[in-house]
Amino acid sequence: MHTTVAAERTVALAPPEVFALFGTAGSEGWLFGARCDAVAAGAIVSMRLPLDERGGTGGVDVLGRITRVAPAAAVEIEHTQPWRGRLSLRFAPAGSRGTRVQVRASVPPEGVEWLLHRRGVPLPEPPDDGAVRLGAITTASGPGAVYSMSAELMARLAVDEINDDGGVAGRRVQLLTADDATDAEQAALEAERMARLGCRAVFVNATSASFDAVRRVLEGRGVLVVHTVINEGGGDSPTAVRFGERPSAQLDALVAPAMRRADARRWFFVGQSYVWSHGAHAAAYRAVAHAGGQVAGEELAPLGTTDFGDTIERIAHSGADLVLSTLVGADEVAFERQSEAAGLRRSTRTVSLTLEESTLAHIGPRAGTGLQTALGYFQDNPLPGNDGLLARYREAYGSWAPPVTALSETVYEAIHRYARVLHVDPDGTTAAHGVALAARRPTRRDDTIGARDLVAPRLYVAEAGPGGLEIVDAVAGGR
Amino acid sequence: MDPKEDLAFDALSDRVRRRILSVLGEEGELPVNALAERVGTVGRTTVSSHLRLLRTSGIVRERREGRNRYYSLDTEGAVREAFTYLQSILRQAVDEIDDSPPAPAAVDPDRERGTG
Numbered sequence: 001m002h003t004t005v006a007a008e009r010t011v012a013l014a015p016p017e018v019f020a021l022f023g024t025a026g027s028e029g030w031l032f033g034a035r036c037d038a039v040a041a042g043a044i045v046s047m048r049l050p051l052d053e054r055g056g057t058g059g060v061d062v063l064g065r066i067t068r069v070a071p072a073a074a075v076e077i078e079h080t081q082p083w084r085g086r087l088s089l090r091f092a093p094a095g096s097r098g099t100r101v102q103v104r105a106s107v108p109p110e111g112v113e114w115l116l117h118r119r120g121v122p123l124p125e126p127p128d129d130g131a132v133r134l135g136a137i138t139t140a141s142g143p144g145a146v147y148s149m150s151a152e153l154m155a156r157l158a159v160d161e162i163n164d165d166g167g168v169a170g171r172r173v174q175l176l177t178a179d180d181a182t183d184a185e186q187a188a189l190e191a192e193r194m195a196r197l198g199c200r201a202v203f204v205n206a207t208s209a210s211f212d213a214v215r216r217v218l219e220g221r222g223v224l225v226v227h228t229v230i231n232e233g234g235g236d237s238p239t240a241v242r243f244g245e246r247p248s249a250q251l252d253a254l255v256a257p258a259m260r261r262a263d264a265r266r267w268f269f270v271g272q273s274y275v276w277s278h279g280a281h282a283a284a285y286r287a288v289a290h291a292g293g294q295v296a297g298e299e300l301a302p303l304g305t306t307d308f309g310d311t312i313e314r315i316a317h318s319g320a321d322l323v324l325s326t327l328v329g330a331d332e333v334a335f336e337r338q339s340e341a342a343g344l345r346r347s348t349r350t351v352s353l354t355l356e357e358s359t360l361a362h363i364g365p366r367a368g369t370g371l372q373t374a375l376g377y378f379q380d381n382p383l384p385g386n387d388g389l390l391a392r393y394r395e396a397y398g399s400w401a402p403p404v405t406a407l408s409e410t411v412y413e414a415i416h417r418y419a420r421v422l423h424v425d426p427d428g429t430t431a432a433h434g435v436a437l438a439a440r441r442p443t444r445r446d447d448t449i450g451a452r453d454l455v456a457p458r459l460y461v462a463e464a465g466p467g468g469l470e471i472v473d474a475v476a477g478g479r
Numbered sequence: 480m481d482p483k484e485d486l487a488f489d490a491l492s493d494r495v496r497r498r499i500l501s502v503l504g505e506e507g508e509l510p511v512n513a514l515a516e517r518v519g520t521v522g523r524t525t526v527s528s529h530l531r532l533l534r535t536s537g538i539v540r541e542r543r544e545g546r547n548r549y550y551s552l553d554t555e556g557a558v559r560e561a562f563t564y565l566q567s568i569l570r571q572a573v574d575e576i577d578d579s580p581p582a583p584a585a586v587d588p589d590r591e592r593g594t595g
Contacts, residue, residue: 005562007569011578021576030575032568050568101576103569107562115561120497121538121552122504 001109002085008102015091015099016072022089031089031103032062037364041069042400044361045077051118060118060141061330062087063149063362067400078400080149082140082179083111114140114179123178125197131174132167132422134159134415135194135202137214142182143304143330144207149358149402150393151205151411152177157396158415168419169426180206182303182329184213195221201418201433203228205411207303207328208276215240224430226418226437228411230354230375232279238431241438243454244410245376247280247326247353251287253374253459253475254351255324262349264321265293270311270335271326273300280326280353296320301331308335312342323350333362340367357403360464368464375406376457378469385449413452495521496529500552503539508551536560 011018022029022039029035032047043066048059064079064087077087086106094100117123118141136155139148159175167173176199178190187210194202195217201224204211211227215235218225223239230245259265267288271277277300288295296318299311312335315323323344327335332354339345355373363371377383379390389412393404404412414437421428421436428436440455447458461473495518502517503509511530515523530550533539537556542549 003562005565005569007566007573009573009576011576013576013578018576018578030577031572050571101573103573105565105569107565112558112561115564116554116557119538119557119561120493120500121554121557122501 002106003112004104004106006102006104008100010094010098010100012098014097015093018091018099018101019072019075022075031087036066037366039066039069039075041066044364045079046362047079049082061145063145065400065402078398080153080402081145083114084108085111117179123193126174126176128198129172129174131172132169133174133176133194133197133199134418135176135178135191135199136205136411136415137178137180137187137190137194137202137210138205138411139182139207139210139329140179142180144180144182144328146329146333146362147354147356147359147405147407148205148329150404150408153397153401154393154404154408154412155203155205155415157393158412158419160396161392162416162419168422173419180204180210182207182210184209187211188213188217191217191223191225195223199223200422200430201226203411203414203418205229205407207274208232208279209274211235211242212275222430224418224434224437226414228414229407232276232283234279236438238434241434243414245353245374245406245457245459246283248283248287249456249459249475250353250374251280251284251324253461253473254372255284255287255293256291257461257473258322258349258351258372259291259293262321264349265291266296266318266320267293267322267324268296268315268318268320268348269298269324269326270308270315271298271300272303272328272331274303276328277326281324284324284326293322301327303328303331305331306334308338309342311335312339312344315339315348316342316344321348323348325350325352326354327352328354329359330362332359336363336371337367345370355464355469356405356407357469358405360469361403363464365464365466369466371464372461372472373469374459374461374475376452376454376459377404377406377409378460378462378471379404380468381460381471383447383449389449409449409452410454413450413454416450417454495525496533499526499529499533500538503550503552508542508549510547510549514550 032049034045034047036043036045045064045066047062049062051060060082062079063081064077067078068076073091075089079085085108088104090102092100138151139145156175159173162173176194180187187206191202191214203226204214205228208231215225225240227242231242233246236242269281269284271281351372355371357379360368418437421433459475460471462469462471498518515526518526530539534541537560540551540553
């Protein structure tokens, strides 16, 4: 049951004036510094809760969409991060030139649980009801929250479908979820808890740093670890499986065509200072050299960077005409928005390795247009089975639910695939399950939802236009 | 204490509090000595002062039996505290709406923000 928390105040402004103070792209609004490109139904909105961040630096992003606007009277917001909830604003005339402003937050039990857990209160331990337990570690807070909007929803959809189908070897499947807060140490703590509660497998839909930490902490514990997002590779074993796109294949699909199209050859690499960008940039140096290009510069920023002013200046002065971004989440959003604002689009073209629908939506059409990426799944790619998947997703979570992305579709397929492995061999060892899960089956030439090659996915090159990501090319899978 | 040290101190305090809560979550109820032993790294006095703070904010419950004090998680108290927090930030948000009349150019810039 949702609980409602509300606050109100009468202000000395007319309703249209107060309404106009709600956030815009240029300035932050009064409601937790609300930022949105337009106050209109469907617009992406981000706000910052003044919550003591673990470690001390301030604030947790509330990410969602405006779902209804009545000019000068009401704004409704549905948010996904850090929990799924609703905010509603009402503006009612009060006196001759005043407005009664009311804000209501509808908080589900999971929201309260998230808040308590953030304060350090351990999550409740569900009683053992004989179900097969699976864990999903996703990112609901920190810079990774942007790309993880639909991950938990898609993991849950897979588990619900498995249960509707009779479960696994006659047993129900129960999903335990946790937020890694874009922090490897937190991911390891959550994985420990999942192992303690008897999870057979933990799906990590989070950074490579989190995957590494989870893999280490669960080593030898009889729990299969499955990474389900685009990654640089390495660290896999019979009990640690990595699915998703690989930078070398993405770069093969992107680098040479980008150079041809722009008639350009000087690159600048921008990424994060952790294992993902280290691996991706190593592959990029090879790809650029192979295509006859040069690298004019490289910059690695710590995850959580919000100001890319210096980086953008360095790119502008480097003479680069092509930019490769391996930034992720909120960092990628900030970089692309600031690049556009600084006029960098006039002299450079950008390819981005993690530009899925959610991240692009936060970048916005203005700064996003022209960016290119190559991923294994796009929500608007008419693959066989995709319409059905999207219909089931919207049926379960509503029409304003965040987009299904390459990341969340991969966790969905991985859970289904694992359930089939477990169904066939319920008493097998973790390693046997891992080997069976990672085995590539001869697949048809055409991709089909539910049977995509998750090991070396077929890639689709897409370019962001005013209407979102449009597919311009398809290439064979590779690693 | 410079701001950096201050931050490090906060983070450390936070870790100890998290550890206390996590131990209480696993063990249910513990006397302060056993709790301090399980928390490790810091002394009993530090644990006691964190417990006092956690008790004041309603997250931890204290029970006295003879000369001993036992501590356990107060989940209801923690939920109440979470709602109090949510309430307070919504309050803060509406208080931030700036409805002061636009200040004339000559006015002290400090006043321009209004009272909100």
